[in-house]
Amino acid sequence: MKRKSIILILTLSLVLIAATWAIADSPIKLLVNGNEIKSDVAPVLQNDRVLVPVRFVSEALGCEVIWDKENQSVVITKIGGGDKYLKGQNDPDAAEPSIHSNFVKAPDLLAVLDDDKDNDLCDYRDGHNGGDNIANDPLVVDLRTKKDYDAGHIPGAIFIAQAQDIGMKENSDKLRQELAAHVAKGGKSQIVVYCFTAHTAGLAAGVLGADGFNVKNLRFGYSITWEGTKSADPTIYGPREDANGIAVPYPAPAPTK
Numbered sequence: 381m382k383r384k385s386i387i388l389i390l391t392l393s394l395v396l397i398a399a400t401w402a403i404a405d406s407p408i409k410l411l412v413n414g415n416e417i418k419s420d421v422a423p424v425l426q427n428d429r430v431l432v433p434v435r436f437v438s439e440a441l442g443c444e445v446i447w448d449k450e451n452q453s454v455v456i457t458k459i460g461g462g463d464k465y466l467k468g469q470n471d472p473d474a475a476e477p478s479i480h481s482n483f484v485k486a487p488d489l490l491a492v493l494d495d496d497k498d499n500d501l502c503d504y505r506d507g508h509n510g511g512d513n514i515a516n517d518p519l520v521v522d523l524r525t526k527k528d529y530d531a532g533h534i535p536g537a538i539f540i541a542q543a544q545d546i547g548m549k550e551n552s553d554k555l556r557q558e559l560a561a562h563v564a565k566g567g568k569s570q571i572v573v574y575c576f577t578a579h580t581a582g583l584a585a586g587v588l589g590a591d592g593f594n595v596k597n598l599r600f601g602y603s604i605t606w607e608g609t610k611s612a613d614p615t616i617y618g619p620r621e622d623a624n625g626i627a628v629p630y631p632a633p634a635p636t637k
């Protein structure tokens with residue numbers, strides 16, 4: 381009897397080991413709110429803990445995830461209400477489907493940068509009167525020359541390098557840091573770039589997109605659409621600021637549309 385028991389125990393042990401192997405061999409499913417999430421790397425069982433890719437879980441829960449290499453930090457931010465990102469023209473719910481998926485229209489950018497519509501953009505900045513919300517703001521990046529930026533740019537936009545240099549490692553690292561800082565303040569993990577006419581910025585947007593940035597390009601660029609110098613639709617006479625943050629007025633008589 382004793383021998384039989386030992387055999388039975390051994391058999392059960394083998395069955396259990398086999399079952400454990402079977403469990404370990406089958407992929408671990410990841411479900412968020414009842415929906416299965418497909419991640420690039422499958423969850424793994426390690427030291428009795430299931431390790432899952434934090435980006436996929438976080439994004440499924442409506443959070444944005446930034447890998448801040450400089451500070452060796454994973455920054456997870458809960459996104460506020462409303463649209464997650466500015467829409468490009470051929471996003472599924474965009475009004476004008478086209479090949480130009482990277483384009484953002486000037487009025488759409490203006491609307492998120494000036495929530496309280498007082499013509500003072502990103503007025504959560506020091507020295508401004510408040511009322512705008514950073515939560516729906518992309519990081520706006522000027523890709524013209526520093527001289528052009530200093531003369532007049534979209535309020536709140538930053539300058540790091542010209543379009544042809546923005547993809548260089550030191551510049552894309554700086555951009556990543558600026559984006560992390562923007563997100564840390566509550567902004568979106570999205571970049572909107574612009575140049576004069578949207579051509580060179582479009583090329584840079586492709587480079588930055590391949591580098592992992594969520595990037596859009598201001599359709600028709602700063603000169604044509606933001607400053608309204610051409611009749612390309614839509615043109616606005618968007619607010620401008622110089623290097624000292626002083627508003628750059630339009631020549632009198634003020635253009636009307």
Ligand SMILES: [Ca+2]
Nearest residue numbers: 494498500503
């Ligand atoms: Ca405002």
Ligand SMILES: [Ca+2]
Nearest residue numbers: 498503510511
């Ligand atoms: Ca205001």
Ligand SMILES: [Ca+2]
Nearest residue numbers: 492493513517
């Ligand atoms: Ca805003």
